[in-house]
Amino acid sequence: MSALEPTGVAGFLAHYEGLRARLPGDPTARAAAAELFRTLGLPGRRDEAWKYTNLRPLAEAAFHEPLSPVADHQVAEGIPRLAGSRLLFIDGRYRPDLSAPPAFFTAFADRPLLADLSDRAEQRMIALNTMLAEDGAVLDIPAGHEAGAVQIATIAAAAPGRATGVHPRHVVRLGAGARLVLILSNAGEGTYLHNEVADIVLAEGAHLTLLRVQDESRAAFHIATGVADIAAGATLDSFVLTLGGRMVRTEIHACLAGARAEAHLSAAQLLSGVQHADATTVVRHNAPECASRQTVKHVLTGRSRGVFQGRIEVARGAQKTDGYQMSQALLLSPDAEIDTKPELEIFADDVKCSHGATVGELDAEQMFYLRSRGVPEADARAILIRAFLAEALDAVPHEPTRAAMEAMIDAWWRKEAA
Amino acid sequence: MSLVIDNLHAGINGVEILRGISIAVPSGEIHALMGPNGSGKSTLGYVLAGREDYEVTEGSVTFDGRDLLAMEPEARAAAGVFLAFQAPVELPGVGNANFLRTALNAIRRTRGEPELDAVQFLKMARAEAKRLHMPDDMLKRNVNVGFSGGEKKRNEVLQMALLRPRLAILDETDSGLDIDALKIVADGVNALRSPDFSALVITHHQRLLDHLVPHRVHVLAAGRIVRSGGPELARELEARGYAGLAAEAA
Numbered sequence: 001m002s003a004l005e006p007t008g009v010a011g012f013l014a015h016y017e018g019l020r021a022r023l024p025g026d027p028t029a030r031a032a033a034a035e036l037f038r039t040l041g042l043p044g045r046r047d048e049a050w051k052y053t054n055l056r057p058l059a060e061a062a063f064h065e066p067l068s069p070v071a072d073h074q075v076a077e078g079i080p081r082l083a084g085s086r087l088l089f090i091d092g093r094y095r096p097d098l099s100a101p102p103a104f105f106t107a108f109a110d111r112p113l114l115a116d117l118s119d120r121a122e123q124r125m126i127a128l129n130t131m132l133a134e135d136g137a138v139l140d141i142p143a144g145h146e147a148g149a150v151q152i153a154t155i156a157a158a159a160p161g162r163a164t165g166v167h168p169r170h171v172v173r174l175g176a177g178a179r180l181v182l183i184l185s186n187a188g189e190g191t192y193l194h195n196e197v198a199d200i201v202l203a204e205g206a207h208l209t210l211l212r213v214q215d216e217s218r219a220a221f222h223i224a225t226g227v228a229d230i231a232a233g234a235t236l237d238s239f240v241l242t243l244g245g246r247m248v249r250t251e252i253h254a255c256l257a258g259a260r261a262e263a264h265l266s267a268a269q270l271l272s273g274v275q276h277a278d279a280t281t282v283v284r285h286n287a288p289e290c291a292s293r294q295t296v297k298h299v300l301t302g303r304s305r306g307v308f309q310g311r312i313e314v315a316r317g318a319q320k321t322d323g324y325q326m327s328q329a330l331l332l333s334p335d336a337e338i339d340t341k342p343e344l345e346i347f348a349d350d351v352k353c354s355h356g357a358t359v360g361e362l363d364a365e366q367m368f369y370l371r372s373r374g375v376p377e378a379d380a381r382a383i384l385i386r387a388f389l390a391e392a393l394d395a396v397p398h399e400p401t402r403a404a405m406e407a408m409i410d411a412w413w414r415k416e417a418a
Numbered sequence: 419m420s421l422v423i424d425n426l427h428a429g430i431n432g433v434e435i436l437r438g439i440s441i442a443v444p445s446g447e448i449h450a451l452m453g454p455n456g457s458g459k460s461t462l463g464y465v466l467a468g469r470e471d472y473e474v475t476e477g478s479v480t481f482d483g484r485d486l487l488a489m490e491p492e493a494r495a496a497a498g499v500f501l502a503f504q505a506p507v508e509l510p511g512v513g514n515a516n517f518l519r520t521a522l523n524a525i526r527r528t529r530g531e532p533e534l535d536a537v538q539f540l541k542m543a544r545a546e547a548k549r550l551h552m553p554d555d556m557l558k559r560n561v562n563v564g565f566s567g568g569e570k571k572r573n574e575v576l577q578m579a580l581l582r583p584r585l586a587i588l589d590e591t592d593s594g595l596d597i598d599a600l601k602i603v604a605d606g607v608n609a610l611r612s613p614d615f616s617a618l619v620i621t622h623h624q625r626l627l628d629h630l631v632p633h634r635v636h637v638l639a640a641g642r643i644v645r646s647g648g649p650e651l652a653r654e655l656e657a658r659g660y661a662g663l664a665a666e667a668a
Contacts, residue, residue, distance in 0.1 A: 364471070369507035372467045373521035373577065374495035374528070383520065387511030 008059035009041045015065070015165070016131050023134065025112025033118075033130035040124050049121065052307040052339040053249055053278040058221050063165030063193045066091035066158070076155070080404045082183045082213075083149035087137050090155050092166030094135050102150055108136035113171045115199050117227050120253050121282055125223050129197040133169035136196075139182070143175030143203065149398060151183040156220065158190030165193040172198065174206035174234075181209040181398050186244070191219040200228035202236060204258065209237045211401050215408065216244035218273065225251045232258025232287065239396050240279065241405050242269040243412055248277035256283065256290035256318075263290075268297045268392050268405075270412050271304035271336075278307035285318040285348075292322075295392045298329040299385055300336035301416055311343040314351050321346075323353035330388050331361055332416075378417040385413055420445040420482060420616045421466075421585055427476035428465045434475065435461045437641035443585070443634075446613040450627055450652060451620045453638035454660045459620045460504055462638070463589040466618075467501035468494050481585060495521075496528035498584030502574040502591045504620075509561035514573070517561045518543060522580050546579045549609075550602055567594045575606035582610065586617040592626040604629030624656040 006014045016034050023030055042059050043050040076088055076098045085102040088095045094107040114133070117126050141147045158164040174180060186194060194216060202208055208228075216222045222245040228236050240250050254263040269277045283292040298306035308327040329338035342355040362384050370380035389409060396402040421443040428436040435458045443449045453459055465472050466479065468491035479486040481497060489497065509517060515536075523533040534542070543557055552572050562570050571591050578586055591603050607617055607630055619630060627635075627649065635651040636643050639660065645651060 365507050366509055368467075368469050368491060369503065369509070370517075370521075371491035372469075372495055372501055373517075373581065374492050374525040375521055376492050376524060377490070379520070379524065380492075383512060383517075384509075387509060390511035 005062045007062045009037070011062045012128055012132065012165075013038060015063070019065075019132065023132075024109050025114050029114040029116070030131055033127045036118060036123060037127040037131055040127065043124050049280070049309070052309070052341070053247070053276065055247070057247060058193065061163055061191070063163050066156070066164040066166065079153045079155065079185060079187060081151070082185065082398075082401050082404055083151040083181070085148065085150040087150065087152045088155070089135065089153065089168065091157060091164065092135055092154075092168055094137070102147065104139055104141050104145070104147065105150070106138045106140070108138050108169050108171065109134060111138045113138060113199070114169070115171070117197070117199060120227055122225055122251055122253070125195060125225050126197055126227070129167045129169060129195055129225070132165070132167040133197070134167070136169035136171070138171045139180065140171075140173045141175060141178040141180055144177045145175065145179075147178060147180040149181040149183065151185060153185045154187070154194065156188030156190070156192045156194060156217070158188070158192040160190065163191040163193070165195065168194070168196045170196065170198040172200045172208065174202045174208055176203040177205040178203070179207045182211070183398065183401050184210070184212040186212070186214045186216050186222065188217045188220055190217055192217070193221040194223070195221075196224040198224070198226040200226060200236070202228065202230045202234040204231045205233040206231070207235045207237070209397055211238070211396060211398060212240040212250070213401070213405060213408065214240065214242045214244055214248070214250070216248075218244060218246060218275065220245045222248045224249070226253065228252065228254045228263070230254060230256050230258070230261040230263060233260050234258070235262040235264070237264045237397065238266065239392070240267040241408070242267065242271070242277045242279070243408060245277065246275060248275070249280065250278070251280040253282045254284070254292070256285050256287060256292065259287045259289050261287065261290045262292065264293045264395070266293070266295045266392050266395060268299075268389050269306050270299045270409065271306060272301045272416055273304060274302065275304045276307075277305075278309070280307070280309040282311045282313070283323065285312070285314045285321045285323065288318055289320045290318065290322070292324070294325045295395070296327045297389050297392045298327070298338055299332065299388065300329060300338060301332045303333070303335040305337045305339070307339045308357075309341045309343070310355065311345070312353055312355075314344075314346040314348050314353065316347045318348045319350040321348060321351040321353065323351070325355040327357045328388070329359045330385065331359060381417065382410065382413045386410070421618070422480045423477070424479070425477035426462075426465070426474065426479060428461065428472055428474045430461070430472050435641055436465065438477065439638070439641070439643055441636055441643065443616045443618055445616055447633040448607070448611075448617045448619060448630060450632040450635045451618055451638055452622065452635060452652065452655060457638045458641045459638055460589055463501050463504075463587045463620060466587055467491060467499060492524070495581070496525055500578055500581055500583030500586045502578060502586065502588045504589040504591075504593070506562045506570040506574055508563045510563050512561050514559055514561050515540065515543060515557040518557070518577060518580055521577065525581055543576075543580065546576055550576055550579065550606060552576060568596070568599050571595060571599065572602060575603055579606055579609065584615055586610065586615070587620070588617065589620045590622065592621055592623060600626060601629055624652050627652045
């Protein structure tokens with residue numbers, strides 16, 4: 001990296017200046033996002049919402065335009081196939097030659113729907129994405145359509161010494177009563193920034209299952225911000241498995257806008273070395289009789305750090321709200337750290353909201369019981385780690401994805417134990 | 419000669435509980451270990467199975483001539499040692515069938531026997547469960563989670579039946595059981611009886627020993643063996659209590 005190269009905010013703005021003439025979509029939306037980003041900058045430690053996640057390493061790096069990738073087909077072969085419909089993105093670009101798209105898909109580059117999401121709590125990373133987004137998946141599902149399962153697979157391949165940045169923009173629109181299982185799988189090599197925004201709108205009675213298998217490079221920055229508007233009787237059922245990335249923030253804002261809407265925002269984070277992963281959620285109950293459920297599990301080794309921030313906001317009219325939130329951490333090393341920040345902000349008087357957090361090590365009695373039955377120590381640990389994650393994983397409704405997640409968790413532990 | 423405990427001293431958190439125990443359990447024999455609460459019976463079971471928080475300060479334990487105390491708990495299990503826990507541990511999120519198969523296959527691997535697949539295993543486990551009058555659904559539930567006291571004890575006996583140990587240590591497996599369940603435990607041990615099998619049965623009650631006639635009875639008090647004798651010693655204890663015996667030993 002050259003000393004003259006602009007980094008952080010200046011670097012992203014310079015990137016925008018060079019790119020703006022060929023960015024798809026409404027240039028005024030881009031310019032407004034650029035102005036907002038110029039004014040607000042990157043989140044810093046003084047921002048309450050970023051208290052536990054310090055983006056300084058990201059601010060100090062310069063991220064370049066990806067070069068054309070090598071060995072596409074080989075890389076593509078390495079990604080598990082989790083659904084018949086598959087959309088492959090290499091270094092942020094949709095690759096029709098390697099994809100099997102469903103009829104309701106359009107590449108964002110061809111249909112750049114840049115909705116204004118600037119009223120959301122997390123404006124800065126969204127502004128950065130709105131300013132620089134070049135491609136992504138637009139999934140527009142008509143009312144009543146049972147759309148099955150679609151996999152969006154992203155792969156990044158940054159060369160040594162040349163960090164790259166991609167800002168995928170996914171737009172998911174489900175008409176009334178439509179259903180979709182959407183699986184996001186993220187992988188890559190080298191140092192890069194994956195700054196994704198998913199703009200999700202679910203009409204009445206729609207049902208979106210949103211699963212992520214995040215296995216980015218251990219040197220990557222992975223920031224994914226999901227913004228979901230959920231109408232009456234609609235459900236967002238989300239589960240994120242975090243394995244990769246050096247610095248990770250998975251942030252979901254779910255707005256339960258109509259009666260009996262539901263959001264399930266669960267996650268499992270398995271971290272080692274110096275990985276840092278932050279699962280942040282904001283659920284806004286704006287209508288009566290809505291339910292939100294969250295179970296977040298962290299398994300931490302080495303000097304890794306896990307963060308869970310969960311905020312539940314209950315508006316004045318949102319009576320009969322049912323909110324539940326649980327964060328559980330298994331610390332397998334004395335140097336691992338977990339920070340948990342639940343926040344409840346309740347303006348209605350007839351609600352049921354609960355939250356809890358636990359932190360612990362593997363249970364010595366359980367370990368001894370397994371070993372006394374002949375199970376070797378490393379296997380006994382693997383069994384107990386899987387058992388710890390089972391409650392969260394069992395809720396993953398898509399069998400092939402759940403099986404892939406279980407296999408990746410086992411492989412993760414075998415590597416850790418070796 | 420199978421199990422030889424010689425002058426064993428052991429404790430936990432710096433407190434000595436076993437103060438010089440010597441017992442030999444030859445192959446093919448069943449020995450009973452009796453004694454009042456706090457005398458060190460469960461500690462002996464844990465030390466033999468290799469629980470790490472117990473510290474051995476003196477003495478030795480060999481099993482078929484091998485230094486048992488130098489072995490990891492899983493290696494002891496592979497060598498044929500099995501402890502039926504007084505308070506079986508709950509494993510939420512771990513299915514009982516999966517647990518039993520993992521344990522059995524781990525031991526089969528060390529014996530050089532082929533591993534069993536899920537179908538072969540279930541067939542075997544169902545047959546054993548039926549023999550022990552255990553409902554099938556105990557295999558489907560999580561290990562010991564939501565089991566009654568009696569179900570937990572039967573689950574220990576099921577594990578023993580499947581793992582076919584060469585030395586079984588039963589730590590008050592009979593306590594809290596009704597007479598029918600007691601017979602199931604006794605039958606479980608009796609079914610394993612062979613010239614190559616030995617057992618150390620820790621119990622408070624004569625009752626179990628009616629169904630499981632021991633070759634020898636040892637009485638433990640305050641961390642020492644105060645009496646050893648034939649099966650008649652258990653009846654004597656039932657009649658006179660530990661206090662009378664302790665007075666005599668003193």
